[in-house]
Amino acid sequence: MNKDKPQLGSIIRNLRSERGWTLKQMSEAVDITMSTLSKIERGQLTLSYDKLQQVSDSLGISLSDLFAPNRNWVAADAPVTGRRAIDTLEKALRVNTNNGDIFYLCTELRQKQMVPLVCQVKARNLDEFGPLSHHRGEEFVYVLEGSVNVVTEFYSDFILNQGECMYFDSSMAHAYLIAPGFETASILSVGMSDRAQV
Structure with a gap:
């Protein structure tokens, strides 16, 4: 880090x-x-x-x-063009939670439409995970390593294997757990807000 x-x-x-x-x-x-x-x-x-x-x-x-490391506030409707960010897990902002080590990527860019992150999943069951997560907007998740058991409030639990992905309404409560038979799992998640400025 x-x-x-x-x-x-x-x-x-x-x-x-x-x-x-x-x-x-x-x-x-x-x-x-x-x-x-x-x-x-x-x-x-x-x-x-x-x-x-x-x-x-x-x-x-x-x-x-x-x-954002430099929070010189910019008007919400200010045009945002011609920008980019290059990042690595070693440089990412790391937040350790009970259900995973989360690496927030490209944090120097402000007024992003998306919030990209990598999560090294820790929890194996809902007791370890805690309350299901939910937040406004939509989310894309791609399994980088291992397999994850995806728990949601509206669907039966299912397994996403390495190389598989899903896209869903993230206001639906959800959790990512290490799937049975695997020691580790990591995912790339990109959240998009229903507001234009996340």
Whole structure:
């Protein structure tokens, strides 16, 4: 992991500082307890994708802008042309959660329509995963390694093997688990928001 990339705790602390907020004010703004926010800022806790989306929505910024190292705010309707980003897992912003190690890619680009990430899946069952994930927009997932058991609220569980993919409405609750018989699994996921600025 690249030490030059900011960690989630420092991102949250810097956002709070930029706004001149106390921990209590930030807690009220994003609807996360003060003790949880304090642990996040100290690097003792992380947030799931859903909770990160909640924070960005509450603060009125896109998820891609939440991770941007340089947050010189740009108008939402400003034209975005001729840009690119090149990244690697070693340089990605890494967030460790109970259900996977998530590597957010190309975080320096702001006003992205998509949020690309690689997840090294950890959970083998729903007890380890916790509550199913759901967030606005749509999601594409491609299995890079191993196989994943995909659990959703509307369909029967099914296995996606290496090289297979799916596209779905991510407001449908879902989870990715390491499939039985596999030691590891990793996926490439690209989320797209129903708003134009993620």
